[in-house]
Amino acid sequence: MKKSPSYLISRNSGWFFCLNVPKEIRRLVNKSQIRCSLQTRLMSVARQRASYLAFRCKGLFTNLRSGEMKELNDQDFQKMISEFFQESVEAFERARIHSGPLTEEAWEKERRGFARLRDDYKLWLRRRDYSKMDGMTEWMMTQAGIPQKDIDHQSFDFKKLRREALKVFVHFLDLEVKRHHGVLLDDVDYLTQPLRMGTPLLSSVKEETSIPISVLFDEFRRERLAGNKWREKTRGANESVAxxxxxxxxxxxxxKMDKATGRDYKAALQKYPINRHKDKRFKDKTLAQIHALKNVEPIATQTINNHLNKATALFGWAVDQGYLEVNPFDGLRISMGVRVKDQVMPFDRDDLGKIFNAPLYRNNEYNRPHQFWLPLIGLYSGARLEEICQLHAGDIKEVDCVWVFDICEDEERKLKTRSSERVIPIHPFLIEVGFLKYVDRMQKQNRTKLFPELNRHNGKISHGASQWFGKFKRGLGFPERKKVFHSFRHSVISMLRKKRVPDHEVKMLLGHTTGSITHDRYGGDEPVALLEVVKELDFGIDLSHLKFKK
Known part of the structure; x- marks a missing residue:
């Protein structure tokens, strides 16, 4: 194992550079020793940095001895920053040249080290904590010929150089992370360009190292999937937004994206057509051509906010990764308040009469079992459409002499929230019209799914059923957005409130959090108690003609 140079010392916080100043020039430097953190725990990196610092310090000592001092001007600042960046890059390149092949474990260790170091520097820059660069700034000024005793930490020049050095090092570490992943970058062009002090960022560096939106999203998606932070539905929604x-x-x-970009995007979303990729009128047309058409309905405010929320998350991650400093989409979400026209409304008595007296129910004109059962289960349970569609035949069970829907989650089936996992007593009317007989048939056929004809699309098993119900209700003259399948759930809430059912019991039935300790969903008297709640669901309509016959 190689012995560390005398000017390279290790401490708990990492490696430090430490070099004694010759006695004859200590009065000029006002120090007996030059000491600074090398900002790394990797010995190979520290060795390269320390070697370079030692070389430059010894050159400085020679200049001080010969009296070759000079005043520091703006060109000197530019030169120092440019050289600092270039020499940092070269030091790391030398370390790579001398390094042997890396094992996967060693590569991952270095990757984490680079990422942590980069994140630390970015955090200091965001918090304007430039003190971390004091030692490096002192060194750059002394190597330029400024005696230590003449360096004023409160001067504008010192603060300016310190901030610029931190900004450059952030970019340098961004480059190093990319190189560590095998991305080849050409440093020559932007390293030879003069740097203007006080600019927000080094645009030449950013131009070379920036990525387009598509690549940013690919990186974001890869991280979210690797961390199991996205379900299939969430992935599809984010891909659509991108x-x-x-x-x-x-x-x-x-x-190149800034707050003006975000505002332009929001304005474009407010004119973006609904069913952009489904409406045949829009096929092979640009957005400008679509806007010129008549009777083009824009997407809903909630949909706009969904786009903005996902854009904010994507570019918040981009800021954290150092691709830009300000999130272009922060603060753009539209405040909706309470807007009646955007609210989903419950089905009233007339609506329910229209639905359950339609030919589908009067004449048994349904083609698939789910078309008969989904509206009825929704009305007499308050369950969400996805919860009903993903039921297994085995989820219909008897608990304490009460038949229940067991709403549960597994590797394939996902629920909206943790509190959504619950049991719902089956309403006596569903049993009366043949639901348990249908379940028995599915079990005898060794069917896993209660509705085997339903298949997943973009992670949702309710996709086809939702489209069917939308077409069904439009045929009955219901408004496009205010009356949807979720209206059954609102009808249940409205009815139970009308019957003065205690709020905590309504929440237990619907799978809303109650703010209390979660109980075993099979424990105590819960199924029996909730059955009494379910029995309160009487909507005052004649459904005596209903009978499942297929």
Whole structure:
């Protein structure tokens, strides 16, 4: 094992550079020793940095001895920053050249080290904590010929150089992370360009290292999937948002996006057509051509907010990764308040009469079992459409002499929230019209799913059923957005409140959190008690003609 140079010392916080100043020039430097953190725990990196610092310090000592001092001007600042960046890159490149092949474990260890170091520097920059660069700034000024005793930490020049050094090092570490992943970058062009002090960021560096929206989203998606943070449905929704963003803005470089970009995107979303990729009128047309058409309905405010929320999350991650400093989409969400026209309304008595007296029920004109059962189960349980569609035949069981729907989650089936996992007593009317007989048939056929004809689409098993119900209700003259399948759930809530059922019992039935300790969903008297709640669901309509016959 190689012995560390005398000017390289290790401490708990990492490696430090430490070099004694010759006695004859200590009065000029006002120090007996030059000491600074090398900002790394990796010995190979520390050795390269320390070697370079030692070389430059010894050159400084020679200049001090010969009296070759000079005043520091703006060009000197530019030169110091440029050299600092270039020499940092070269030091790391030398370390790579001398390094042997890395095992996967060693590569991952270095990757984490680079990422932690980069994140630390970015955090200091965001918090304007430039003190971390004091030692490096002192060194750069002394190597430029400024005696230590003349360096004023409160001067504008010192503070300016310190901030610029921190900004440059953030970019340098961004480059190093990319190199560590095998991305080849050409440093020559932007390293030879003069740097203007006081600019927000090094635009030449950003131009070379920035990525387009599509690549940013690919990286974001890869991390979310690796961390199991996205379900299939969430993945599909985010992919759709990214595609829409690129359609509106183009696949532009991320670093060029600012608050004005965000405002333009929001304005474009407010004109974005509903069913952009489904409406045959829009096929092969640009957005400008679509806007010129008549009777084009824009997407809903809630949909706009969904797009903005996902864009904010994506670019918040981009800020954390150092691709830009400000999130273009922060604060753009539209405050909706309580807007009656956007609310889902419950089905009233007339609505329910229209639905359950339609030919589908009067003449048994349904083609698949789910078309008969889904509206009825929704009305007499308050369950969400996805919860009903993903039921297994084995989820219909008897607990304490009460037949229940066991709403549960597994690797394939997901629920909206943790409190959604519950049992719902089966309403006596569902049993009366043949529901348990249907379940028995599915079990005898060794069917796993209660509705085997339903298949997943973009992670949702309710996709086809939702489309069917939308077409069904439109045929009955219901408004497009205010009356939907979820209206059954609102009808249940409305009825139970009318019957003055205690709020905590309503929440237990619907799978809302009650703010209390979660009980075993099979424990105590819960199924029996909730059956009494379910029996309160009497909507005052004649359904005596209903009978499942297929």
């Amino acid at each position: 595609a829409t963003m690129i359609e509106i803005l183009g696949d532009r470089l991320v670093f």
